[in-house]
Amino acid sequence: MRYPAVAGAFYPADRARLAALLDQLMPAPATEMAAMGVLVPHAGYVYSGACAGAVWNAVAVPERVLLIGPNHTGRGAALAAAEESHWATPLGQLAVDRDLLEALAARLDLLRFDSRAHSAEHCLEVQLPFIQRRRPDVRIAPLVLGVTAAPTLRAIGRALAEVIESCPEPRPLIAVSTDMTHYESAEVAREKDRAALDCLEALDGEALARVVRQRGISMCGAAGAVVALEALRIVGARSGKTLGYTHSGEVTGDDSEVVAYAGMVFC
Structure with a gap:
């Protein structure tokens, strides 16, 4: 069993309080967009919960969800299931x-089953209550990665696409967990993130990697997004749509140094 690492910090640890908050963040009626993938933020719910909730409330959550996020802790394998x-x-x-x-492991020598990479990592954990509230019987496939080399990311994406295409309908949903620009002014963050969002909406992973590198965009889950875009393009997704964009300054009132968040769907 993997127990929560950030319950009581990023979101309520009390079941009733958490359920009530989720119902506020995902007010009925939920829509049922047939998405192939989503991009969601992973800060505390007070900052990014509404943005994440808007995404999870907009899509039909299938029985299987594959979650991809960054390894913030640096523990464990470079690609860890x-x-x-x-x-x-x-x-x-x-x-x-x-x-x-x-x-997926059968197609990727790099992939390891490693609890160390996940035990203290928050980026996937914070998505789970949203998913559970929408689909209690869901099965999850959590992956975190610390690798950033472009050829490796493309190879992971191609392997992921093969696995997705081998699954019966409805196929697993790919969920990328990432925050956007960190610790810049709200104005700078918005400008930088617009460039990244343009690449995401175009399903262009190579352009995203290039823009993130050239513009110095501190998007913590950029590598996972490149993986997902490669896979989504192969399995037939045509575009991404941004459902929301916000930043921490809208909660704190301080726009001088913010963390920004985006929510997207890929169809």
């Missing part, structure tokens, strides 16, 4: 889709 059979949140347990992860 969840080792535990279940992950817990205050809302209950979620089953890990071992079959999906094994299929």
Whole structure:
């Protein structure tokens, strides 16, 4: 069992309080967009919960969700799959889709099943209550990565596409967890992030990697986004749509140094 690392900090640890907050962030009626992928932020819910909730409330959540995020802690393997059979949140347990992860591992020598990479990592954990509230019987396939080399990211994306295409309908949803620009003014963050969002909306992973590098965009999940864009393009997605963009200054009132958040769907 993988137990919560940031319950009580990033989101309520109390089941009833968490459920009530999620219902505020995802007010009924939920729409059922047939998305192939999503991009969601992973800060504390007070900062990015509304942005994440808008995305999770907009899509039809299938039985299987593959989550990709950055390894903030630096622990464990460079590409790490969840080792535990279940992950817990205050809302209950979620089953890990071992079959999906094994299929990916069969195509990627780099992939390791490594609990160290996930035990203290928050980027995927904060998505789980949203997913559970929408689809209690969901199975999750959590991946975190610390690798950034472009050829490796493309190879991971191609392997992921092969696995997705081998699955019966409805196919697994690819969920990328990332925040956008960190610790710049709101104005600078918005300008930089617009360039990144243009690449994301065009499903252009190579352009995203180039823009992030050339513009110095501190998008923590950029590598995972490049992986996802490669896979989504192969499996037939045509474009991305930005559903929301916000930053921490809208909560703190201080626009001088913010962390920015975006929510997107890919169809």
